Amino acid sequence: MxxxxxxxxxxxxxxxxxxxxxxxxxxxxxxxxxxxxxxxxxxxxxxxxxxxxxxxxxxxxxxxxxxxxxxxxxxxxxxxxxxxxxxxxxxxxxxxxxxxxxxxxxxxxxxxxxxxxxxxxxxxxxxxxxxxxxxxxxxxxxxxxxxENCRHPAAGLAETPAADEAVAERPHPFAALAALKRDLT
Structure with a gap:
């Protein structure tokens, strides 16, 4: 065989x-x-x-x-x-x-x-x-x-999921203009 x-x-x-x-x-x-x-x-x-x-x-x-x-x-x-x-x-x-x-x-x-x-x-x-x-x-x-955690060279800030959430929670820079526009109409 x-x-x-x-x-x-x-x-x-x-x-x-x-x-x-x-x-x-x-x-x-x-x-x-x-x-x-x-x-x-x-x-x-x-x-x-x-x-x-x-x-x-x-x-x-x-x-x-x-x-x-x-x-x-x-x-x-x-x-x-x-x-x-x-x-x-x-x-x-x-x-x-x-x-x-x-x-x-x-x-x-x-x-x-x-x-x-x-x-x-x-x-x-x-x-x-x-x-x-x-x-x-x-x-x-x-x-x-x-x-997961590192220092971004351009910003000089620690980049973490918590930092990403903090950026997401900041008000949008044009939010005040949108509110003003709503008030005028």
Whole structure:
């Protein structure tokens, strides 16, 4: 009897992985993720940083319909971004926990994608799991990275949620003019 061929995360046969309820996990160096590294405060990822990941495949048989093929993916990493308040480097933890449903054709994926909330991809005999992990980590990046508490260089004031609320509670500078206008009419 021939031993089952091991799964290669860089050339993953998703259908076989799901059929055999495959499971993979590991760590890749952060610098292996070129696009993610390009989004960081420093072009060079801090030494020793890694992306920890795990993947699992599932296949659900359906009566009168093709089986559903699923890939569950989780990963976490810490990247260094620039705080948009103080413009200093900061570490930002990223976490992903996603499930993907695979279908056979592009048009089926497009049709299902419009109908359901789940992520739908086209089946591939050679899915690059590292690329998918990188795509998902890029989507997990904050739009505006900023420290919880930091000093804004322009204002010289501590920026905190309490300070943001105080600014929101101040009367609008044109409120007095609006009141005057109401009184005149």
């Amino acid at each position: 021939r031993a089952a061929k091991p799964f290669d995360p860089l050339h993953l046969d998703v259908e076989r992985f799901a059929r055999e309820s495959g499971a993979l996990q590991g760590a890749w160096p952060l610098e292996a993720f070129e696009r993610l590294t390009d989004s960081q405060a420093e072009r060079q990822a801090p030494a020793g940083r890694q992306v920890q990941w795990q993947a699992g495949g599932q296949r659900f048989e359906r009566v009168g319909a093709p089986a559903e093929v699923w890939l569950h993916l989780g990963a976490h990493a810490t990247v260094r971004l620039v705080c948009q308040r103080c413009l200093q480097a900061m570490d930002v933890p990223l976490e992903i926990d996603r499930s993907f449903r695979f279908v056979r054709h592009e048009n089926e994926a497009a049709e299902l994608d419009a109908q359901v909330d789940e992520d739908v991809l086209v089946l591939s005999r050679s899915l690059d799991l590292q690329e998918l992990v990188e795509d998902e980590l890029l989507l997990a990046l904050p739009l505006v990275p900023r420290h």
